[in-house]
Amino acid sequence: MREVLEARAVLLNEHAATREEAVERxxxxxxEIGAAAEPYIASMLERERSISTYVGEQVAIPHGLNREAVLRDAVCVVRFPGGVDWEGERVSLCVGIAARGDGHVALLAELAEILLYPERARALREAVDVETVLKELA
Amino acid sequence: MNAKDVRKVIVACDAGMGSSVMLAATLRKQLKGLPVEVEHTPVDAIPADADVVLTHAGLAARARAAAPGKLVIPFQIFLGDPAVTRLVDTLKKGGDLGA
Structure with missing residues (x-):
């Protein structure tokens, strides 16, 4: 079975001028990794506009509402070192989610755990290599 | 509702995909050892045997409509929201949770 978080789904040096750009990325x-169909992107933007997916510690977890557009459970990690304004909060790490089952639950549980500890949260959002990200969220 | 009568806490969000999963995981850990089950569901699919429903403030109206008569506790932030902290404290120490 494929991993929920693949190395190619981790981007560490992205830039986004707006929250919309970040969610779209x-x-x-x-x-691109084959986890969702095109309409999923619009759904992610819609969800973000209705209720922010900011979860704290400069992390947001954008996801859509239309499970029909999800092809398999997958997570991506996109780092914005320059930060993105998220309705007044600063976001420097996005964990994008596409899920139709429970494949992503363990990873999100781990993320929740990391965010309880400011030091671990910082290590994750300041990670400069893919290996560190995969290891932290494994 | 009294804390000792709570068996199932539901964390509801719109898709049941992201934020509710994270909060449910944290709660499960905080409530470990208590006879309380924690599940995450979409706000429109709150199970009939839920005792307490935690949901984002923006979804509270939908949660109340979907689960009439249940105790719905809205929260604003995912980490360290006072409403969530209060719920965990009351479930651990006992006492009244409100209507």
Whole structure:
């Protein structure tokens, strides 16, 4: 079985001028790796506009609402070292989610755990190599 | 509702895909050892045997409509929201949770 988080789904040096651009980058990546179909991106943007997916510690978890557009459970990690304004919060790491089952639950549980510890959260959002990200979220 | 009567806490969000999964994982850990089950579901699929429903403030109206008569506790932030902290404290120490 394929991993929920693949190395090619980790981008460490992206730039986004707006929250929409950042969410779109995550959605595009999920489409590129074959985890979601094109309409999923619009759904992610819609969800973000209705309720922010900011979860704290400069991390947001953009995801869509239309499971029909999800092809398999997958997560992407996109780092924005310059930060992105997220309705007044600063976001420097996005964990994009496409899920139709429970394949991503363990990874999100681990992320929740990391975010409880500021030091671990910082290590994750300041990671400069893919290996570190994969290891932290494994 | 009294804390000792709570058996199932539901974390509801719109898709049941992202934020509710994370909060449910954290709660499960915090409530470990108590006879309380924690599940995450979409806000429109709250199970009938839920005792307490935690949901984002923006979804509270939908949660109340989907689960009439249940105790719905809205929160604003995912990490360290006072409403969530209060719920965990009350479930651990006992006491009244409100209507």
């Amino acid at each position: 995550c959605g595009r990546l999920l489409v």
